[in-house]
Amino acid sequence: MSTDPVVALRQKPHVLLYRDDARRPVAFVPLVPLLRLGLGDRIPPDRPVRLAVALLERPDPTPSDATSFVHLNGNLGVFKIYIFVDDSGPAYQGEHPVREMLEPLLRQLVETVAPGPTDAPPPRWLFEITLLNEGNLVVMTSMPFREDATPARTGTPRPLPLTMRRVGEESPSDPADHVDQAEPEVRSLPTVVLRIRLGQDADNLRALNELIRPAPKVEGAVDVNLDRPRSVPFSIRKATAPELPLLETAGLDLRPRPEDAITVVLRPERYRELSRDLELSFRMEEGGFLGGRVFRVRTGEDRYVVLIEQVLPAKHTGASSVHFTFTGDSFQEMNRELSGGTTRLVGWYHTHLFSSDGAMQLSSVDVQLHHSTFRQPWQVAGLINLTRTERRLRFYAATEDDMETCSLWVTDERAGHGATRLDLGNR
Incomplete structure (x- = not known):
């Protein structure tokens, strides 16, 4: 018998509730009815709907x-929600702060589960959401609430049409929400790594094809552990990187600032492509690779100028409205497109489907991808913040454990001009 309430609740996202910073949850409530109440009039009161829900890696405002x-999944502070009433596409889509939606409802429920003594200070409540991880959409069915035949007493708030249960408490009326009665294990975060299950939902909701593009499955792979004392039918050695040419040979008429470790330079046509002309989806993130040339500013200095000459939209990728995934086939296609030319892989780019501001830049997933995959010190990450009224372009380079904004220039090839300093681009 499982002793972990999270394992027992694996079939549905739930909210687990903790009291006074305890390490064991004391109660839980299914997430779907909470969202239905929080969304209010956006959901038809008498019709079943489908909810596609994700958590965005964004501070709760x-x-x-x-x-x-206290929200224990604190770095995932915003719900991204789609409401489907039929097969015609989303009837509603929007972003909602997690605490703004859940806290008023949880506050009404907690006293029914763990009322505190009247002479003691009020408890400190903490909560976490199971089965929702950054970048993953989960599709759930929400049924209308059953009408409560007992009206609320005059002067008292009408009770919520849902219940919160103590961990270990069994509900015979709803076996789908059953939790084993054994003592729960100490929690650890994150609670569950979600694998998206679409299946019937994808068949019934054609519009989800525009929201989620699963990454192609790998048909075959071989793991080779070079630390194991066994022979393999091939050898692997690190290739020697060619020496980078100096900036003085680039013909860019460019003088980078001394404090800039990396300066990104775009030809006018590449700038127009990224900041205006490149066709990009407003429903799912997109991305690709950047080809070009790299120059060292001075001999012996780790300062570089990256000239971007090619924009290569990636193929064989996975994506949704909150994530973008390269595959091995994506890199093979990119290598074929770059082979035989004078350009090399100088970085990558992808979109974020919300407005740009100073706080929201690359996500932790983006930073991890760059550090693990684009490991040359001069390779850059391009970010396009995309809405229907705005497109903003920025570039980032790796620091020891994070990313920093690069200086961005656009070459002006008119007579008498060299490079022009660029502010953020507006669509």
Whole structure:
């Protein structure tokens, strides 16, 4: 018998509730009815709907104080929600701060589960959401609430049409929400790594094909551990990187600032492509590779100028409205397109489907991808913040454990001009 409530609740996303920073959850409530209540009039009251829900890696903007509920998935602070009423596409899509949606509802429920003594200070409540991880959409069915035949007493708030249960408490009326009655294990975060299950939902909701593009499955792979004392039918050695040419041979008439480790330069046609002309989806993130040339500013200095000459949209990728995934086939296609020319892989780019501001830049997933995959010190990451009224372009380079913004220039090839300093591009 499982002793972990998260394992027992694996079939549905739930909200687990903790009291006074305890390490064991004391209660839980299914997430779907909470979202249905929080979305209010956006959901038809008498019709079943489908909800496609993801958590975005963004700080929760809801103001908090000492009495606020603490969200333990704190770096995932915003719901991205799509509502489907039929097969014609999303009837609603929007972003909602997690605490703003859940805290008022949880506050009404907690006293029914763990009322505190009247002479003691109020408890500190903490909550976490199971089965939702950054970048993954989960499709769920939401049924209308059953009408409560007992009206609320005059002067008292109407009770919510859902219940929160103590961990270990069994509900015979809803076996789908059953939790084993054994003591739960100590929690560890993150609670569950979600594998998206679309199946019937994808068949019934044609519009989801525009929201989620699963990455192609790998048909075959071989793991080779070079640390194991066994022979393999081939050898692997690190290739020697060719010496980078100096900036003075580039013909760019460019003088990078001394404090800039990497300066990105775009030809006018590449700038127009990225900042205006490249066709990009407003429903799912897109991305690709950047080809070009690299120059060292001065001999012996780790300062570089990256000239971007090719934009290569990636193929064989996976994507949704909140994530983008390269595959091995993506890199093979890119290598074929770059082979035989004078350009090399100088970086990658992808989109974020929300407006640009100073706080929201690359996500932690983006940073991890860059550090693990684009490991040359001069390779850059391009970010395009995309909405229907705005397109903003920025570039980033790796630091020891993070990313920093690069200086961005656009070459002006008119007579008498060299390079022109660029502010963020507006569509």
